[in-house]
Amino acid sequence: MVRDNIPKGHSTAAKKRGHDPAVVTLKAVAEYVQLSPGTVSAVLNDSPSSRHIPEVTRKRIVEAARHLNYKPNFFARYLRNKRTYTIGIMLNDIGSEYGGLVISGIEDYVRKKDYFFITGVHRHDPELFARYERMLLERGVEGVITLDLHLPHSVRVPTVAIAGHHQHEGVTNIVLDHKCAARLALQHLADLGHREIAVLKGNPVSADSSERWQAIAEASQSLGISIHEDLVVQLVSESTTPELGYGPTKTLLQRKRPFTALFAFNDISAIGAIRAFQEAGLRVPQDISVIGFDDIKSAAYQYPSLTTIRQPLWDIGQTAAKILLARIEGEEKYPLQVSVKPELIARESTAKAAR
């Protein structure tokens, strides 16, 4: 497996512990231009106290800094300024399309504002959450965005909770309009003639599970569709792969209660559900219609392509970042809650009810 080893002439971590002459400090620049560090610092930061520094000196300093390739030490600088221009993102898992889309929206915005982000992976485990919360704060994040998390308490920096439902001090919740989502989905199924509808209910550790289920229950009532308890299955896995929906759908089929449509908790579980149906010899959508949730990119490329309730995930990320950075930059007003609208994306996985 291993092809080759070579010994290196110098150690790495050990080396750094002393003074590394390769790294250019402010003092080095100051010596180079024969001025004091204070003056150099003032010029390079264009600080108010540098108002009176003559143009020639200024230019001399700037050029020396460039020439020596001076990079201010991030840590030393923090010690004075208490700024890191960094936000923390607390998410379930790094490999899911859901999280990927949201982060992409966040990244795009914070990059434009010259901020950086670091991630903590909670995996819905309170201990992991606590660990990463500590690490993010230790590293000076100036704000936090959480994804799909029941925040146990408010964090000591400004926070935006995507899919957050508990109102903590200092936290903005960004939530989808679940009532609307449920209505869109169930109306769509009802219009196609479905009356016996099964539901994959989210794992309680997922932040949206309870609200979404609530909304489905209400909407089904008002549409006069009753959802039999035998047709409701709770997702139990914490996987972010189709496995999430595969097992529970098998369970559902075992119950032998007939149904013509399935409303899955999200697209990824819908994909697993379709797999389970097809293994059972049921065709989607001819025998069973399936509707997902989220509209991840893959949904459109499944066969059959997935009808789903779209969440504007990228925009949600963007919005979260925008609100957070505004607060970090001193804005004192912030929304307690931002509600976003879902959209029905009708594709191939839903069709007229068989009967």
Place this chain on the structure above:
Amino acid sequence: MVRDNIPKGHSTAAKKRGHDPAVVTLKAVAEYVQLSPGTVSAVLNDSPSSRHIPEVTRKRIVEAARHLNYKPNFFARYLRNKRTYTIGIMLNDIGSEYGGLVISGIEDYVRKKDYFFITGVHRHDPELFARYERMLLERGVEGVITLDLHLPHSVRVPTVAIAGHHQHEGVTNIVLDHKCAARLALQHLADLGHREIAVLKGNPVSADSSERWQAIAEASQSLGISIHEDLVVQLVSESTTPELGYGPTKTLLQRKRPFTALFAFNDISAIGAIRAFQEAGLRVPQDISVIGFDDIKSAAYQYPSLTTIRQPLWDIGQTAAKILLARIEGEEKYPLQVSVKPELIARESTAKAAR
């Protein structure tokens, strides 16, 4: 959309610039126990110089620290120790299953060792790479793992390049045995009677593209299968969704040259390809066999489930982390290259050739 705004009594970033009395410093602990900061530091770090500190004092200090909830300031500490216990991960995109699996392997290992990781998102864009390289180094990463990247130069900290093919100073490359992979895939197809095989060739920005194609070309030769140039399509999108393979497969079909099997660059493009085939009225695997690459979790839940060449992605992440942390902890020997073996996972998307 916005539900409510409230004004806050105090600003955030501004507040931090002064001295925040809420945060417990070493000095505060020292005052509390009526000892000097030096003594407290020595005890809390269990440093060699604390040898002579009596057990009672030691206990008193430790308890005070716990009681006051003292947390050493990460930045101040760095300034002395030059340690961050943090590695950087440079990856294409945060929402892909491929990257997710690798990171999961990395995370698992570094967490056990009490390290932390921060990510940079290069999106195969040299400018973005440079930007995030700077930011990671600025923030004191002690090592870097790159994923699916043509590293333009060696980094000034220990580096492990997953799917790295260029030998840079101080870099360990972890590579898959592509010859073996190509042989496994083509032999499998040949055994099923396929002779006209199409290939989705990776986008050149992907690190493995060239080696993989090379290996396929060689293996096909030695198996006596010739791959016609009309049956080779280059992936051009930089998407990490099935879209990646969908368009190119349409192109392939337009060329009208018959084939019975497709070897996709990876699973995600294979999924897009299958979609394209099915839209064209071609059944997989009855009309066309499709084989993917990577064995991401979703592969098993597609319909048809995907035959693929498995890369042990989680293990690769784990191995990368292990090698990197060993170097950071002072190990001077390290492998220049680690080669890992692929595996054929035969599922439903491949079958006997139609003719």
Place this chain on the structure above:
DNA sequence: GCGGCATTTTGCACCGCTTTCAAAATTCAG
């Protein structure tokens, strides 16, 4: 009661940068 040794504890310099304040240098009015 005191020197001498061992045990505890304390200053202090430094990591690299920012910022204030005062001093030095220069210019200018009279």
Place this chain on the structure above:
DNA sequence: CTGAATTTTGAAAGCGGTGCAAAATGCCGC
């Protein structure tokens, strides 16, 4: 040519820790 006004620069404190040389304290026997 003097003194004030203005421009330019430097010295120093401090952010929060670490680590070491040196000081303070305690304890022993004589």
